[in-house]
Amino acid sequence: PPERYEVLRRRIYSNTKEIWYYVSSSLRSLAKEFEDLKPKISHMKTMVDEHYRSLLRDVAKLADVDGYSQWRWKEFDSLSRLVEKRFLHAQNPPDCSKAKKLQCNFISVCPQKNCCGYGCRVHHFVKCLVVAYATQRTMIIGTPKKWDFTSRGFESIFLPLSDTCTSNDGETVSLWPGDESIQVINYNVPTPEYAPKHLHPPYIPVVLPEDLAGRINVLHGDPAVWWIGQFFKYIFRPQPSTTSLFNEFSKRVRFQKPIVGIHVRRTDKLLGEASFHKLEEYMYHVEEYYKLKELNGEYHKKRIYLATDDATLFDEARLKYPEYDVIGDPEISKNAGTQKRELDSSIMNIITDIHFLSQCDHIVCTFSSNVCRLAYEIMNSLQPDASTKFNSLDDTFYFSGQVHRLNVALISHKADNPDEMDLEVGDEIEVAGNHWDGYSKAVNLRTKKRLLYPGFKVTTKIEVLPFATYPNITV
Numbered sequence: 001p002p003e004r005y006e007v008l009r010r011r012i013y014s015n016t017k018e019i020w021y022y023v024s025s026s027l028r029s030l031a032k033e034f035e036d037l038k039p040k041i042s043h044m045k046t047m048v049d050e051h052y053r054s055l056l057r058d059v060a061k062l063a064d065v066d067g068y069s070q071w072r073w074k075e076f077d078s079l080s081r082l083v084e085k086r087f088l089h090a091q092n093p094p095d096c097s098k099a100k101k102l103q104c105n106f107i108s109v110c111p112q113k114n115c116c117g118y119g120c121r122v123h124h125f126v127k128c129l130v131v132a133y134a135t136q137r138t139m140i141i142g143t144p145k146k147w148d149f150t151s152r153g154f155e156s157i158f159l160p161l162s163d164t165c166t167s168n169d170g171e172t173v174s175l176w177p178g179d180e181s182i183q184v185i186n187y188n189v190p191t192p193e194y195a196p197k198h199l200h201p202p203y204i205p206v207v208l209p210e211d212l213a214g215r216i217n218v219l220h221g222d223p224a225v226w227w228i229g230q231f232f233k234y235i236f237r238p239q240p241s242t243t244s245l246f247n248e249f250s251k252r253v254r255f256q257k258p259i260v261g262i263h264v265r266r267t268d269k270l271l272g273e274a275s276f277h278k279l280e281e282y283m284y285h286v287e288e289y290y291k292l293k294e295l296n297g298e299y300h301k302k303r304i305y306l307a308t309d310d311a312t313l314f315d316e317a318r319l320k321y322p323e324y325d326v327i328g329d330p331e332i333s334k335n336a337g338t339q340k341r342e343l344d345s346s347i348m349n350i351i352t353d354i355h356f357l358s359q360c361d362h363i364v365c366t367f368s369s370n371v372c373r374l375a376y377e378i379m380n381s382l383q384p385d386a387s388t389k390f391n392s393l394d395d396t397f398y399f400s401g402q403v404h405r406l407n408v409a410l411i412s413h414k415a416d417n418p419d420e421m422d423l424e425v426g427d428e429i430e431v432a433g434n435h436w437d438g439y440s441k442a443v444n445l446r447t448k449k450r451l452l453y454p455g456f457k458v459t460t461k462i463e464v465l466p467f468a469t470y471p472n473i474t475v
């Protein structure tokens with residue numbers, strides 16, 4: 001399909017959401033201000049919700065009837081296979097002793113061991129794989145103990161990154177960035193934010209490879225998410241024993257579709273990194289998901305897959321939502337909020353929760369959590385475009401360590417109050433967050449001011465760089 005058609009179709013979908021956020025939030029403010037209008041406003045809200053669902057349904061259906069749905073799967077298949085073949089090529093050099101390598105070292109910067117959990121660490125891990133891919137080097141896992149996946153090693157759970165090359169031997173060694181002639185480049189992650197700019201490789205998402213960006217942008221509503229997902233798909237190729245564990249778990253908890261995944265992050269995350277959200281806030285979006293299904297004439301048993309570090313939520317969910325099947329296992333949440341959470345005995349717990357969240361039809365969670373973003377990224381590597389299948393109760397999507405995420409203004413805007421920014425068509429703005437009320441926050445790079453703007457007036461700016469292009473690899 002023409003790029004302009006796909007981009008427009010998805011823009012109508014996301015702006016349908018934006019207008020609904022705007023109207024819902026405005027009605028809430030009015031109801032607070034004018035007590036006597038409450039019944040009238042409540043009626044309006046019911047009607048607005050019905051309009052909203054009907055519009056969402058129709059726009060979603062467009063993608064089924066426009067004749068391109070087969071193409072989307074074919075293109076998804078072909079692009080994913082191309083990228084995977086390139087990974088396999090870079091990771092399996094015929095002669096390891098001659099190969100150019102990027103050794104990835106994890107430097108723990110936190111005072112307490114648990115400050116960068118599994119989700120955080122695998123995001124750093126993927127950063128290295130991105131840089132290795134971009135510079136066509138074989139990624140070698142340095143400091144395996146510090147990565148702390150398990151004492152038995154990454155390969156006890158997932159297939160090795162390489163079948164031919166794991167040794168970091170090389171004639172010449174240097175720290176990133178080094179230069180092309182150096183055989184082994186050491187890349188230390190996380191690179192502290194205050195580190196000089198040259199220590200931050202430019203290839204870190206949300207930047208895309210120039211040679212693929214166009215295709216990814218036609219295929220997917222949030223190209224960076226698709227791109228990041230491919231790397232996770234590669235590193236999380238399960239060992240047969242892991243596949244068996246997933247299958248047994250699936251049978252035991254009776255995992256079945258349709259199902260909405262919810263990830264509720266509590267415990268240590270609430271000590272300054274994220275706010276508390278009640279179960280009801282998550283379930284609101286779950287209810288909306290099933291209402292949309294019903295509008296399509298699909299009546300299903302309502303199900304959620306519950307992943308959380310707070311095991312008490314299972315009882316709460318079953319008590320408050322008796323009409324739901326609450327799928328999941330409180331046992332695997334039990335150590336999740338404690339120092340014991342990533343011992344060998346429980347690392348499979350978080351891996352299992354992330355796997356099943358990514359298999360869900362829709363996810364409701366908080367993008368401030370690495371676990372939630374990870375599940376969403378993997379979900380997007382399994383189908384052509386799952387960029388609309390989430391609700392985040394806090395942040396918009398980001399990649400930790402990203403330089404910035406840019407939007408560009410399509411429609412001008414005159415600030416209505418001191419909290420808002422002026423927008424000129426073409427202004428580039430650095431996204432800080434969506435307030436989920438029709439407005440988002442950003443720094444306008446023209447005026448350098450960090451203010452609010454109406455979300456529908458902008459679109460994502462795709463940033464690209466020349467990465468290695470692997471000209472001999474074809475599908």
Ligand code: GDP
Pocket residue numbers: 115116117118119120121263264265269307308309332333336337341342349350353368369370371372
């Ligand atoms: P973040 O702190 O949420 O950004 O993600 P991290 O992965 O860095 O750290 C969170 C850690 O808490 C994980 O690695 C898990 O050990 C634990 N955890 C968080 N959420 C869950 C969950 O839903 N299930 C399980 N089993 N563990 C969780």
